[in-house]
Amino acid sequence: METAWDNHGHLNFVSTMTATNASSSFGSENATSNSTMAQIPDAAMGPSIPEKGYLVKEIRDNLYWVTDGSYNTMFLVTDEGVVVVDAPPSIGQNYLNAIAEVTDKPITHVIYSHAHLDHIGAAGIFPKNATYIAHQDTAAELKRAMSLAKNDSTIPPIPTITFPNNYTLQIGNQTLQLDYYGDNHMPGNLFIYAPNQKTLMLVDVVFPGWVPFAYLAIAEDVAGFIKAHDITQNNYDFDTFVGGHLTRLGTRDDVATQQEFVSDLEKAAAKANGVVQFSDIATQVGNTNDTWLLYSKYIDAVNENCVLTMLPKWESRLGGAEALMPTHCFAMTQAGRVNPSVSAILQNSTMAAAPN
Numbered sequence: 001m002e003t004a005w006d007n008h009g010h011l012n013f014v015s016t017m018t019a020t021n022a023s024s025s026f027g028s029e030n031a032t033s034n035s036t037m038a039q040i041p042d043a044a045m046g047p048s049i050p051e052k053g054y055l056v057k058e059i060r061d062n063l064y065w066v067t068d069g070s071y072n073t074m075f076l077v078t079d080e081g082v083v084v085v086d087a088p089p090s091i092g093q094n095y096l097n098a099i100a101e102v103t104d105k106p107i108t109h110v111i112y113s114h115a116h117l118d119h120i121g122a123a124g125i126f127p128k129n130a131t132y133i134a135h136q137d138t139a140a141e142l143k144r145a146m147s148l149a150k151n152d153s154t155i156p157p158i159p160t161i162t163f164p165n166n167y168t169l170q171i172g173n174q175t176l177q178l179d180y181y182g183d184n185h186m187p188g189n190l191f192i193y194a195p196n197q198k199t200l201m202l203v204d205v206v207f208p209g210w211v212p213f214a215y216l217a218i219a220e221d222v223a224g225f226i227k228a229h230d231i232t233q234n235n236y237d238f239d240t241f242v243g244g245h246l247t248r249l250g251t252r253d254d255v256a257t258q259q260e261f262v263s264d265l266e267k268a269a270a271k272a273n274g275v276v277q278f279s280d281i282a283t284q285v286g287n288t289n290d291t292w293l294l295y296s297k298y299i300d301a302v303n304e305n306c307v308l309t310m311l312p313k314w315e316s317r318l319g320g321a322e323a324l325m326p327t328h329c330f331a332m333t334q335a336g337r338v339n340p341s342v343s344a345i346l347q348n349s350t351m352a353a354a355p356n
Contacts, residue, residue: 044209044319046247054091056098059240062174063197065249066091066098071118072249074201074242075099076194079172081108085192085201086244087122087156096125109133109169111178112159113203114189115141119244123156133167134159135180137188179235183221184228193236201242202232206258208243208250210319214327222331223341226266229259246319261314263349265306269332270346272305303329 049055049069056066062077071088073095082105087095099107107127112120112134123132134142139159146155161167167178177193185204192201204217205228219225232241232255241250281298288294306329314321335342 039316040319041209041316043317044247046209046249052094052097054094054098056101058102059199059249060197063194063199064098064102065242066095067247068094069247071245072242073119073244074194074199076174076176077103077105078108078174081106081171083107083109083111083169083171083174083176084126085111086113086119086203087125088119088244089117089121092122093125095122109171110157111169111176111190111192112138112156113192113201113244114138114186116186116204117156119203120156124153126157128157131161132157132159133161133169133178135178135188135190136162136164138162141188181228181231182224184219184224184231185217186220191231191236193238195237197240198238199240199242200232200236200238201244202228203244205229206232206241206243206250206255207245208241208248208254210246211261211314211321211324211328212258213245214324215331216328219331222335222339223345226262226342226345229255229262233259257318261318264310264313265328265332266346266349268306268309269329269336270349271309272302272329273333273336273346276302276305299330299334302333306333 046067046069047055047057049067054066054068056064058064059074063074064077065072065074068088068091071090073084073086073088073091075085075098076083082099082103084095084099084107087110107130110123110126110130110132112123112132114120114135115138139162142155142158146152146158149155163178163180165180169176169178173196175195177195179191179193180188181191183189184202189203189205193199204213205225207213207217216222216225233252239252241252241255243250276298278294278298281301282294285294285297303326307325310325310329311322314325332342332346336346337343
């Protein structure tokens with residue numbers, strides 16, 4: 001998977017048939033294969049993107065998916081107008097082009113999944129008189145950004161409707177249910193559910209066909225990230241999943257696959273934290289006054305143990321596993337060492353015996 005900076009200065013992820021092998025910034029190069037290219041599993045591949053730079057496709061009943069093969073989102077056509085979700089800068093003006101292919105109705109509502117600019121940074125393209133809806137934590141972050149910015153035109157419009165837990169947008173016979181269960185990626189990240197279409201959107205948590213973005217998608221609350229998988233499976237009747245990133249729509253099975261990946265990662269992290277002893281690393285390094293060197297070598301050893309446990313099963317099942325596994329191992333092992341909730345989760349995680 002290659003990365004590039006788009007014209008808005010946002011990181012843009014571009015899926016390809018091969019991915020360059022990347023080693024951990026914590027020195028886990030020995031834990032990955034010596035090959036320079038990793039084959040992308042078939043399960044990670046999505047539809048081809050037309051030359052115009054985007055694909056728009058109806059999910060069902062006037063709910064549409066828009067993707068550039070890197071970022072994706074959805075919009076809902078109602079009797080009164082169009083409800084859009086997010087505004088990824090990588091799609092930008094093509095979002096309006098996609099909507100225009102489907103309807104000439106005006107955009108009346110804008111929903112923010114969360115505050116990250118790579119998902120809502122282009123919201124300024126929408127009408128100023130639209131109703132902007134988000135969780136109260138998203139609004140608070142955008143207001144803080146507005147107060148700090150020398151050029152506040154770079155900040156997405158502040159939401160005009162906010163809520164603490166749940167909000168239902170009902171327009172004619174169309175419904176979008178917005179739910180918040182606490183931090184799962186960053187404060188304010190919403191579960192966006194279209195019950196008529198049996199479609200669930202949850203951004204930056206589940207990545208259909210792929211491992212998450214680096215460091216468990218830079219989750220601010222790893223325990224909340226883990227819990228989000230259970231909420232997704234237990235609280236919603238859906239058969240289509242919109243994850244916000246990468247190459248294709250997902251299914252309930254895709255969520256179950258990542259849930260299995262995260263469960264395995266918990267076990268591998270618990271094992272690595274238990275097997276690798278800091279005192280052994282200190283003995284190997286010898287006398288030094290460089291405390292951070294000792295910790296760096298310890299982190300390297302823990303990471304390598306975790307990666308070697310995870311890769312044999314997952315490098316052929318999910319895209320990006322070889323490239324990003326060191327980051328996921330670091331995120332989970334480190335959280336297990338310092339975060340009480342994650343520490344408790346890892347205490348309940350044990351590796352299954354290897355098959356004979």
